[in-house]
Amino acid sequence: MRRHFVRSITSIFAAIALTLSSPTVANADSRAINFEFPTYHTGSIDGQDGWAGTLGSPINPAIDQAVVTNTGYSSFGGQSWRISNAYTDGAFGDWPFSPSLVNEAGETAAQNGVVYSGGTRQNHFEVQWDFASTVPTTEQMGTDPLTGLDPLQVSTAPDRGDGARMSFIKMRDTSTGLAIDFADYQDQKPYGSESNPSAGCGPEDGFVTTTVAKNLDRTRPHTVKLTIDFIDGPRNDVVNVYVDGKFRHTGGTWEDYYRWCHESGGGTGNPAFDQSRTVDSMIFQARSGGGTCGTCRGFGFLIDNLSYVSSQSECHNGDGDADFEDQDGHKHHGHFHGNSCETQDNDESDDDDQGRHFESTSVDSSTFASDSSSETLTMVGTGLDGGLPVAFTLVVIDYGGAAPAVYNLVLSDGRTIVATLVSGTVSVK
Numbered sequence: 001m002r003r004h005f006v007r008s009i010t011s012i013f014a015a016i017a018l019t020l021s022s023p024t025v026a027n028a029d030s031r032a033i034n035f036e037f038p039t040y041h042t043g044s045i046d047g048q049d050g051w052a053g054t055l056g057s058p059i060n061p062a063i064d065q066a067v068v069t070n071t072g073y074s075s076f077g078g079q080s081w082r083i084s085n086a087y088t089d090g091a092f093g094d095w096p097f098s099p100s101l102v103n104e105a106g107e108t109a110a111q112n113g114v115v116y117s118g119g120t121r122q123n124h125f126e127v128q129w130d131f132a133s134t135v136p137t138t139e140q141m142g143t144d145p146l147t148g149l150d151p152l153q154v155s156t157a158p159d160r161g162d163g164a165r166m167s168f169i170k171m172r173d174t175s176t177g178l179a180i181d182f183a184d185y186q187d188q189k190p191y192g193s194e195s196n197p198s199a200g201c202g203p204e205d206g207f208v209t210t211t212v213a214k215n216l217d218r219t220r221p222h223t224v225k226l227t228i229d230f231i232d233g234p235r236n237d238v239v240n241v242y243v244d245g246k247f248r249h250t251g252g253t254w255e256d257y258y259r260w261c262h263e264s265g266g267g268t269g270n271p272a273f274d275q276s277r278t279v280d281s282m283i284f285q286a287r288s289g290g291g292t293c294g295t296c297r298g299f300g301f302l303i304d305n306l307s308y309v310s311s312q313s314e315c316h317n318g319d320g321d322a323d324f325e326d327q328d329g330h331k332h333h334g335h336f337h338g339n340s341c342e343t344q345d346n347d348e349s350d351d352d353d354q355g356r357h358f359e360s361t362s363v364d365s366s367t368f369a370s371d372s373s374s375e376t377l378t379m380v381g382t383g384l385d386g387g388l389p390v391a392f393t394l395v396v397i398d399y400g401g402a403a404p405a406v407y408n409l410v411l412s413d414g415r416t417i418v419a420t421l422v423s424g425t426v427s428v429k
């Protein structure tokens with residue numbers, strides 16, 4: 001009798017625990033990879049823990065990559081994964097893909113190619129990894145007479161498993177330290193549409209590379225993080241790039257490359273084909289277009305502490321990196337980031353007004369409001385205006401492209417900026 005009672009109580013608690021935890025379990029799906037023994041052993045990563053080429057095919061043995069014993073970065077544990085551009089090519093299917101998540105992420109109608117990714121479609125993807133040079137004391141640079149003086153470079157991208165990259169980060173070595181590039185596909189006016197798909201892949205459109213970090217200390221590891229919100233429809237996916245925990249850039253995905261460009265299978269005018277792609281893993285590559293460093297063989301970058309997650313996001317994001325013009329015709333470069341789900345540590349704002357610079361030092365709150373025609377971000381905190389402490393309120397109103405976004409920065413020293421978007425990216429949602 002007593003046993004039965006205990007069991008009943010236990011099952012009630014189990015049922016409650018299941019109820020409380022099931023939303024998270026159902027909506028978040030993650031992998032965390034530290035390349036440690038015994039899950040990983042030294043040597044090629046091919047076939048280890050789900051790493052492989054497309055659909056489990058072999059990774060090209062010519063690629064210079066291996067799990068290696070750690071050589072001195074304490075946060076990297078006993079083993080890391082090493083990869084260089086001693087070998088490069090323009091292929092996709094035989095480069096290393098990380099293990100797939102159970103649940104893919106992408107727009108509702110994004111194509112997973114049936115076989116490349118699956119599970120329950122999510123609208124949010126995040127990935128983070130550390131990288132470090134195997135040669136912290138000097139720049140790794142090709143000296144091969146055939147390949148020239150090409151520096152070390154390795155790129156990575158969220159992918160469904162066949163090379164249909166939806167974003168892009170390149171890690172580079174330079175004479176002044178490590179650098180990180182981000183690339184997105186930008187459809188400029190005229191915009192592509194189902195009635196005029198070619199306008200989305202015109203001469204004015206293409207991939208845009210932004211250096212999001214440079215002169216990074218080569219003697220220590222650096223952390224890169226991407227957060228991606230996939231939003232149905234063109235020109236609205238949001239990628240935020242963080243380096244060493246600090247927000248660096250907001251941009252788009254490659255959605256409109258797949259949607260509108262013939263070479264990717266889009267631009268047909270048929271909505272069944274003109275769609276973006278899903279992601280569930282990371283592809284790591286050394287593209288020949290970035291240069292080959294023959295003498296980097298056996299060296300290159302160490303990759304470690306790789307983690308990624310797909311989830312269903314109901315967070316609000318306000319991001320901008322854009323030029324605004326006020327009533328007096330003054331140009332301001334505004335840069336801000338607010339997220340209702342993250343800690344405010346990541347939120348920030350700064351404004352450049354032809355010589356006068358405001359930057360936030362602490363954000364107290366980022367709040368969001370919406371109506372039928374606009375989304376509004378209100379950020380409140382403290383900062384420095386021309387080096388002097390001030391309180392600030394930033395209000396950004398995004399009309400979803402129907403009208404230029406409004407940017408209103410009020411500082412406690414009396415300076416007020418009311419301006420509208422002239423170029424760049426603003427997204428509040």
Ligand SMILES: [Ca+2]
Nearest residue numbers: 034076077079
């Ligand atoms: Ca490790």
Ligand SMILES: [Ca+2]
Nearest residue numbers: 188190199200
């Ligand atoms: Ca266009």
Ligand SMILES: [Ca+2]
Nearest residue numbers: 231232233237
């Ligand atoms: Ca979209």
